[in-house]
Amino acid sequence: xxxxxxxxxxxxxxxxxxxxxxxxxxxxxxxxxxxxxxxxxxxxxxxxxxxxxxxxxxxxxxxxxxxxxxxxxxxxxxxxxxxxxxxxxxxxxxxxxxxxxxxxxxxxxxxxxxxxxxxxxxxxxxxxxxxxxxxxxxxxxxxxxxxxxxxxxxxxxxxxxxxxxxxxxxxxxxxxxx
Numbered sequence: 001x002x003x004x005x006x007x008x009x010x011x012x013x014x015x016x017x018x019x020x021x022x023x024x025x026x027x028x029x030x031x032x033x034x035x036x037x038x039x040x041x042x043x044x045x046x047x048x049x050x051x052x053x054x055x056x057x058x059x060x061x062x063x064x065x066x067x068x069x070x071x072x073x074x075x076x077x078x079x080x081x082x083x084x085x086x087x088x089x090x091x092x093x094x095x096x097x098x099x100x101x102x103x104x105x106x107x108x109x110x111x112x113x114x115x116x117x118x119x120x121x122x123x124x125x126x127x128x129x130x131x132x133x134x135x136x137x138x139x140x141x142x143x144x145x146x147x148x149x150x151x152x153x154x155x156x157x158x159x160x161x162x163x164x165x166x167x168x169x170x171x172x173x174x175x176x177x178x
Contacts, residue, residue, distance in 0.1 A: 014109050021102055025095055032091055039084060043077055 050073065054066050 014105075018102060018106060021098070025098055028091075029095060032088065036084065036088060043081065047074075047077065 050070060054070055
């Protein structure tokens, strides 16, 4: 599926696509429901009008003819309702299939996101461990350099305070005769 490709921002796009497909499916379902209700109302109104017309004229001679027409129309309307019912069932089956496919894709995307998160956390832990080790080495090197500088400083101080100035010794203000 298209969800298997990893791109930056893919989870957001996949969610947007999923929401779009769901909203389209919902809109189609609502439109089909509205059409069914409209058709049902139309057929009921038509049937009630025909019944009103026929009940007012029961006493006329062509009553048998109207009764036959009414039965024919009744059969026609029932056939129309059956056809519409079958069409509705097919549409609902199709939409159920789309919903199931979207649910499968959603589950796959959640699994992929979970794997990516676990991998990211593992790599972050490894990086943290590496940085801690590096920091430990740097602290040891720093401590060694500080120790060497302290030793050098102490050696120079002892040499200066000993009173003798040789070729490598520095001038100190206390050594000036006053």
